[in-house]
Amino acid sequence: MWLKLGRRLGSLIIVMFLVATMVFFLTRLAPGDPAALMLGDQATAEDIARLRQVYGLDKPILVQFLLWLKEIATGNLGQSIFLQRPVIQAIAERAEPTFFLALFSVSVAALVGIPAGIASAVWRGRLVDQIVSGLAMLAANIPSFWLGLIFIQLFAVRLGWFPVAGYGEPGAPFMERILHLALPATVLGIVNSALIVRFTRASMLDVLSDDYIRTARSKGLSEARVVLRHAFGNALVPIITVVGLTAALLVGGAIVTETVFGLPGIGNLVVSAVLRRDYPVIQGALIVVAGIYVLINLLIDIIYTFVDPRVRY
Amino acid sequence: MSMNTPSLLSIQDLEIRFRTEDGEIAPVRGVTLSVAPGETLALVGESGSGKSVTSLSVMGLLPRPAGRVSGGKILFRQRSGRTVDLAALPLSDLRGLRGAEIAMVFQEPMTSLNPVLTVGEQIAESVRLHMGLGHASALKRAEEMLDLVEIPHARRRVHEYPHQMSGGMRQRVMIALAMSCNPSLLIADEPTTALDVTIQAQILALIQRLQREIGMGVLFITHNLGVVAEIADRVTVMYAGQVVETGSVGEIFRTPRHPYTNALLNCLPARARRGEDGRRVVQSIPGSIGKIGDGCAFAPRCVHATDPCGVGTVLLETEMDRSVRCLRWREIPA
Ligand SMILES: Nc1ncnc2c1ncn2[C@@H]1O[C@H](COP(=O)(O)OP(=O)(O)OP(=O)(O)O)[C@@H](O)[C@H]1O
Numbered sequence: 001m002w003l004k005l006g007r008r009l010g011s012l013i014i015v016m017f018l019v020a021t022m023v024f025f026l027t028r029l030a031p032g033d034p035a036a037l038m039l040g041d042q043a044t045a046e047d048i049a050r051l052r053q054v055y056g057l058d059k060p061i062l063v064q065f066l067l068w069l070k071e072i073a074t075g076n077l078g079q080s081i082f083l084q085r086p087v088i089q090a091i092a093e094r095a096e097p098t099f100f101l102a103l104f105s106v107s108v109a110a111l112v113g114i115p116a117g118i119a120s121a122v123w124r125g126r127l128v129d130q131i132v133s134g135l136a137m138l139a140a141n142i143p144s145f146w147l148g149l150i151f152i153q154l155f156a157v158r159l160g161w162f163p164v165a166g167y168g169e170p171g172a173p174f175m176e177r178i179l180h181l182a183l184p185a186t187v188l189g190i191v192n193s194a195l196i197v198r199f200t201r202a203s204m205l206d207v208l209s210d211d212y213i214r215t216a217r218s219k220g221l222s223e224a225r226v227v228l229r230h231a232f233g234n235a236l237v238p239i240i241t242v243v244g245l246t247a248a249l250l251v252g253g254a255i256v257t258e259t260v261f262g263l264p265g266i267g268n269l270v271v272s273a274v275l276r277r278d279y280p281v282i283q284g285a286l287i288v289v290a291g292i293y294v295l296i297n298l299l300i301d302i303i304y305t306f307v308d309p310r311v312r313y
Numbered sequence: 314m315s316m317n318t319p320s321l322l323s324i325q326d327l328e329i330r331f332r333t334e335d336g337e338i339a340p341v342r343g344v345t346l347s348v349a350p351g352e353t354l355a356l357v358g359e360s361g362s363g364k365s366v367t368s369l370s371v372m373g374l375l376p377r378p379a380g381r382v383s384g385g386k387i388l389f390r391q392r393s394g395r396t397v398d399l400a401a402l403p404l405s406d407l408r409g410l411r412g413a414e415i416a417m418v419f420q421e422p423m424t425s426l427n428p429v430l431t432v433g434e435q436i437a438e439s440v441r442l443h444m445g446l447g448h449a450s451a452l453k454r455a456e457e458m459l460d461l462v463e464i465p466h467a468r469r470r471v472h473e474y475p476h477q478m479s480g481g482m483r484q485r486v487m488i489a490l491a492m493s494c495n496p497s498l499l500i501a502d503e504p505t506t507a508l509d510v511t512i513q514a515q516i517l518a519l520i521q522r523l524q525r526e527i528g529m530g531v532l533f534i535t536h537n538l539g540v541v542a543e544i545a546d547r548v549t550v551m552y553a554g555q556v557v558e559t560g561s562v563g564e565i566f567r568t569p570r571h572p573y574t575n576a577l578l579n580c581l582p583a584r585a586r587r588g589e590d591g592r593r594v595v596q597s598i599p600g601s602i603g604k605i606g607d608g609c610a611f612a613p614r615c616v617h618a619t620d621p622c623g624v625g626t627v628l629l630e631t632e633m634d635r636s637v638r639c640l641r642w643r644e645i646p647a
Pocket residue numbers: 331332333338340358359360361362363364365366367376379380536602
């Protein structure tokens with residue numbers, strides 16, 4: 001098992017290297033000179049050249065790449081061109097809403113999706129199944145911005161239960177900030193639950209026809225125990241995978257929701273960085289998100305070993 | 314059924330139906346058999362004759378919602394002395410009997426155990442439920458059961474997962490699980506078919522030993538007449554969803570009455586007839602299962618068939634301890 005994890009860590013480093021390479025060259029391939037952009041229309045060629053030198057933009061691209069690699073390998077993501085502070089700090093400042101949004105959304109998605117998927121499999125073809133499958137189909141096809149706007153209109157504007165948008169005053173108490181996440185997390189959770197419902201249902205159906213389920217019934221166990229302990233225990237691996245991947249996607253993919261709800265998260269940071277060609281921030285954010293993605297995958301692998309003894313030995 | 318011992322299990326004229334894409338079929342329609350306490354009844358017949366479906370119906374484990382018992386009775390005498398019809402019993406009552414008074418060992422040792430629970434937990438779960446033991450003592454009981462079925466190092470293996478064991482070991486675990494609450498009836502559906510011959514013999518010996526020790530009745534389903542000769546007291550032969558003959562092992566082997574039983578025995582090598590060989594000898598021959606046609610189901614393949622065989626319903630006739638479903642069984646030489 002340790003050997004397996006070691007190998008996994010090795011491949012993780014290779015993946016991160018490839019990601020870094022791609023991130024660097026793709027952002028550089030885009031046209032437009034950030035130095036010129038930064039200084040505006042009135043800048044002279046001299047000003048621009050000086051600035052390029054300050055940010056190392058005048059060196060050959062391969063040299064820039066190697067220097068950059070060395071920096072990120074030591075954890076330094078560089079300096080933001082526009083925000084006047086280290087990229088890592090800019091990301092850290094925006095990490096809280098993104099992190100909690102992803103965490104809450106995936107929790108909502110799992111809490112809704114897993115029980116619905118189980119019920120749907122147990123009562124396959126019956127009314128419950130039809131309702132769940134219909135709703136899941138609907139959820140999968142609703143654009144999150146649309147559902148977001150509806151929720152804002154209904155629960156924030158009309159009923160006033162939740163804040164309309166934003167993340168509270170800077171320095172507001174933690175709970176007040178968190179309350180701002182309730183609506184967006186619900187929206188993202190509902191939209192993302194569809195995939196979890198489908199995976200849970202398929203995985204449960206698969207398992208429910210296995211021989212050991214018949215054995216479990218032959219022992220006289222209650223149907224609830226047969227389904228929840230014997231079937232669900234075996235259906236977990238694909239379910240964990242899809243929940244983990246949902247979490248990973250949410251970290252990077254919450255951009256639209258963050259925009260609709262005016263949350264100052266990483267998605268928001270990336271959008272404004274892209275508009276201003278703030279390369280260090282774009283690159284840094286992509287690296288961090290990819291890193292989280294890879295780490296979540298590693299985490300999924302570790303959880304497998306707890307869930308499935310066949311992986312453990 | 315011998316008249317002086319009241320039977321433990323008595324299936325009477327059982328009919329089972331399945332809903333399929335091509336309409337409803339009745340793979341079992343006319344099964345009558347009984348098992349006395351402490352007795353082993355072998356249920357034999359070719360593949361598809363309805364042996365497994367019959368045994369599953371006793372446990373109420375027919376695949377749902379496609380399959381159901383559509384006729385007949387499955388009478389079972391509970392430990393309390395009360396006799397119930399398992400086919401009509403509410404599911405909650407049936408659950409109380411499953412694992413406690415009626416236990417089952419399945420054909421597929423490789424897949425019948427839950428891969429994510431240790432074998433100890435799987436046995437202990439049943440023991441906790443039916444014997445009301447706590448966690449620790451249930452696990453202790455599981456360990457004793459593994460010991461009883463001759464699994465070496467039971468103390469260690471109780472914590473192992475099924476995939477860490479061979480097929481033979483897993484089947485022992487299944488037997489340990491089935492026996493853990495001292496059932497009065499054990500249903501074993503081809504428990505050794507998937508195992509190699511030496512392991513087969515060990516498992517059979519094990520079942521016989523445990524049967525003697527706790528005096529349970531055994532319904533033993535098999536293809537293998539060599540196995541029948543070795544362990545059964547009586548034999549029930551099925552063909553195309555019906556019981557065609559029942560008798561003691563000696564009678565069936567010496568003087569088979571039904572032409573199908575005769576055909577079965579004729580493709581058995583002489584050695585096996587004396588119970589020395591364990592090979593699977595009954596080939597699957599397409600029967601006309603499910604359609605309730607007129608006359609004897611075996612007629613198309615029967616060397617003794619005459620005109621009357623093709624009309625009406627052929628009844629299972631019982632005389633002393635012998636039952637035969639054939640119009641001509643008294644005239645046909647064994
Ligand atoms: N799930 C099902 N759906 C529809 N028909 C079924 C189903 N299971 C069994 N049958 C029908 O019941 C018949 C008898 O099957 P069964 O498994 O009882 O045979 P068997 O005597 O145990 O055969 P084998 O020796 O191969 O195990 C089959 O031929 C099939 O037509």
